[in-house]
Amino acid sequence: xxxxxxxxxxxxxxxxxSRLRKVAKQCTNYGQRVQNSVFECxxxxxxxxxxxxxxxxxxxxxxxxxxxxxxxxNYKNKVEHIGAKPGFDVTETLFI
Amino acid sequence: xxxxxxxxxxxxxxxxxSRLRKVAKQCTNYGQRVQNSVFECxxxxxxxxxxxxxxxxxxxxxxxxxxxxxxxxNYKNKVEHIGAKPGFDVTETLFI
Numbered sequence: 001x002x003x004x005x006x007x008x009x010x011x012x013x014x015x016x017x018s019r020l021r022k023v024a025k026q027c028t029n030y031g032q033r034v035q036n037s038v039f040e041c042x043x044x045x046x047x048x049x050x051x052x053x054x055x056x057x058x059x060x061x062x063x064x065x066x067x068x069x070x071x072x073x074n075y076k077n078k079v080e081h082i083g084a085k086p087g088f089d090v091t092e093t094l095f096i
Numbered sequence: 097x098x099x100x101x102x103x104x105x106x107x108x109x110x111x112x113x114s115r116l117r118k119v120a121k122q123c124t125n126y127g128q129r130v131q132n133s134v135f136e137c138x139x140x141x142x143x144x145x146x147x148x149x150x151x152x153x154x155x156x157x158x159x160x161x162x163x164x165x166x167x168x169x170n171y172k173n174k175v176e177h178i179g180a181k182p183g184f185d186v187t188e189t190l191f192i
Contacts, residue, residue, distance in 0.1 A: 004165060006102065008131040008180075035104040035161060037133060056178055065131060065179035069100060069165065078168075082152055083161035084104075 003048050004069035005031070005039045009059065022058045023066075026051065034081070099144050100165035101127070101135045105155065118154045119162075122147065130177070 005027055009020040027033070030051045031041025041051065048068075055066050071078055101123055105116040123129070126147045127137025137147065144164075151162055167174055 004100075006131055006134050008134075010180075034163060035102055035133070037131070038102045038104075038163065052178075059179055061179040063180055065177065065181055067130060067134065067178075068176040069167065070174045070176075071165065071167075072174075078166045080164040080166075081161065082148075082163075083155055083157040084106075084159055085161055 001042070001044070001048075001073050002071040002075040003031075003041045003043060004067075004071060005041060005051070005055075006067045006069070007037050007055070007059070008065045009037075010063040016060070016063065019058055019060060019064060023055055023064075026054050026058065035085075040079075097138070097140070097144075097169050098167040098171040099127075099137045099139060100163075100167060101137060101147070101151075102163045102165070103133050103151070103155070104161045105133075106159040112156070112159065115154055115156060115160060119151055119160075122150050122154065131181075136175075 007023055007027075009023055010016045011020050024033075027039040027041070030043055030047060031039045034040050041048070043051070052066075052068065059066060103119055103123075105119055106112045107116050120129075123135040123137070126139055126143060127135045130136050137144070139147070148162075148164065155162060
């Protein structure tokens, strides 16, 4: 299923900027960055619980937030991109 | 239907920062800000075309991006929030 992860991390402090880097780094292990704070992750429920637990450990829940949107398996017509840097289809094999 | 609008606007220049303010301002006319660059808009297809056309006019398509996620009408169990500043339910009446 496609899970969209969006986050806001308060970067007013060095600790906040460190949290932001850690959140982004973890998200890249699970999906494709489509915007600065938006990742699309094609994963099963177990992987989803895993990344959620990892991110919850990193953020400061009083200052930062995470949102998870569950788009299911049939998501191709549910997503539209306009402008710069479109994300590629995470379900398609990449040939280099 | 619930439409999620996410955006990245390049704010390296004053013009970019102006575009960012305009995009955010327009989005507030259509929905609820749930994170810095994430809005949830409960709207019909006509409204959605309208906001899309307005935002497309504002952004620089070489530098900025918009993403629209169509979550349908049955979205309550498709969204999960962790941490600070949860958005309220845009379909519920607000009594003050």
